[in-house]
Amino acid sequence: MKSLEEYLVLAEQSHGHMCPGQVLGVRMAMLGLRELGIEDPIRHRKRLLTYVEIDRCATDGVSLVTGCRLGKRSLKFVDYGKVAATFVDLEAGRAVRVLAREDSRAKAKQMFPELANESKQQLEAYKVMADADLFVVQPVRVAPRPEDLPGRSRSRVACDACGEGINDGRERAVNGRVLCRSCAGESYYERVTSDE
Ligand SMILES: [Zn+2]
Numbered sequence: 212m213k214s215l216e217e218y219l220v221l222a223e224q225s226h227g228h229m230c231p232g233q234v235l236g237v238r239m240a241m242l243g244l245r246e247l248g249i250e251d252p253i254r255h256r257k258r259l260l261t262y263v264e265i266d267r268c269a270t271d272g273v274s275l276v277t278g279c280r281l282g283k284r285s286l287k288f289v290d291y292g293k294v295a296a297t298f299v300d301l302e303a304g305r306a307v308r309v310l311a312r313e314d315s316r317a318k319a320k321q322m323f324p325e326l327a328n329e330s331k332q333q334l335e336a337y338k339v340m341a342d343a344d345l346f347v348v349q350p351v352r353v354a355p356r357p358e359d360l361p362g363r364s365r366s367r368v369a370c371d372a373c374g375e376g377i378n379d380g381r382e383r384a385v386n387g388r389v390l391c392r393s394c395a396g397e398s399y400y401e402r403v404t405s406d407e
Pocket residue numbers: 226228229230232233268
């Protein structure tokens with residue numbers, strides 16, 4: 212594992228700016244990995260799975276440190292709107308959830324009252340606050356489904372309605388037909404026709 216300072220330089224580069232979320236994300240991942248006893252996340256990336264609970268700044272810091280990425284299926288986004296992440300050691304069968312504490316914002320304000328705004332206060336405070344003041348660590352159990360794990364696709368079928376290919380068991384069985392989630396009524400988009 213690199214040092215916090217080294218990670219923050221890399222985080223600023225890949226995230227595009229430095230912000231309290233980068234510090235939280237980087238520290239959250241460093242703590243989670245230490246709790247799991249994983250010293251070198253890049254060497255152990257095959258055994259690591261990370262669930263992030265928010266799609267905001269901190270998530271980029273978590274991804275940077277763990278090396279877990281959406282495109283590798285090692286980063287899972289669960290939309291809870293919480294600054295929290297769960298780190299899973301697939302080999303050891305252990306997992307730990309790390310949650311940013313609500314009261315760390317007020318604490319940052321107390322620590323750096325001279326700084327101009329909350330963002331600057333948090334940025335500086337989050338770099339130096341003790342882990343226990345910043346995070347809550349919970350041992351948890353996570354049982355990922357085989358079809359959610361990294362590696363080759365477990366299955367591939369075509370949707371009976373639109374014909375598009377569907378990987379890893381994401382199809383739905385509806386009245387004897389095999390449908391993609393979109394055709395099964397779970398679509399996030401609506402087709403635009405040419406006369407609109
Ligand atoms: Zn940011």
